[in-house]
Amino acid sequence: MQHGLMYQGSFENNYSGLEAGSSAFRGTDGVEHSIPEWPKDVNGVKIGYMEKSGKKFYAVRVQFEGHDIILKNPVLLDPMRHLGNKRFAPEPTTISDPIAETLLDDMIERNPEQQEELALLINRVNQVRRASR
Numbered sequence: 001m002q003h004g005l006m007y008q009g010s011f012e013n014n015y016s017g018l019e020a021g022s023s024a025f026r027g028t029d030g031v032e033h034s035i036p037e038w039p040k041d042v043n044g045v046k047i048g049y050m051e052k053s054g055k056k057f058y059a060v061r062v063q064f065e066g067h068d069i070i071l072k073n074p075v076l077l078d079p080m081r082h083l084g085n086k087r088f089a090p091e092p093t094t095i096s097d098p099i100a101e102t103l104l105d106d107m108i109e110r111n112p113e114q115q116e117e118l119a120l121l122i123n124r125v126n127q128v129r130r131a132s133r
Contacts, residue, residue, distance in 0.1 A: 003100040004042035011050040020068035
C-alpha cells in the first residue's frame, strides 16, 4: 500500500475554513486553487498538510476511502520521522507503511478527542491491506 502527503495551502489562510470534502485552497496570491487529484499509485492513507510561516509544515487532514478527518490539533511534520527523510515537493510525497503508521500514531496522540474516528480509519486501512495479500 502506498501512502502520500500533499500540500493544501498556507495554514494561516486556509486551516480555519478547512472542512471534510474540501477540494480547493486559497493561495497566498488570494486566488483559489484546486487541490490536485492524488496520483493513482497513492492508494493508501492520504495526508493533507499546510505550511505555517517559518517553513513549518503541519498535517491537517487524513483521508482514506470515505473517511476525511480534519485534525483539531495539527501535527508538526518532522522530515526524518514522518517523511523518511524525503523533502517536501510540489508533487505528493509518498511514504511507506511504517512511516504512515508513525504519523497516524502521532495524530492520535495529539488528538485524543478524535481517537475513535482515527482508529476507525486505521482499522479500515488494515482490513484493505489484509484483503490484498
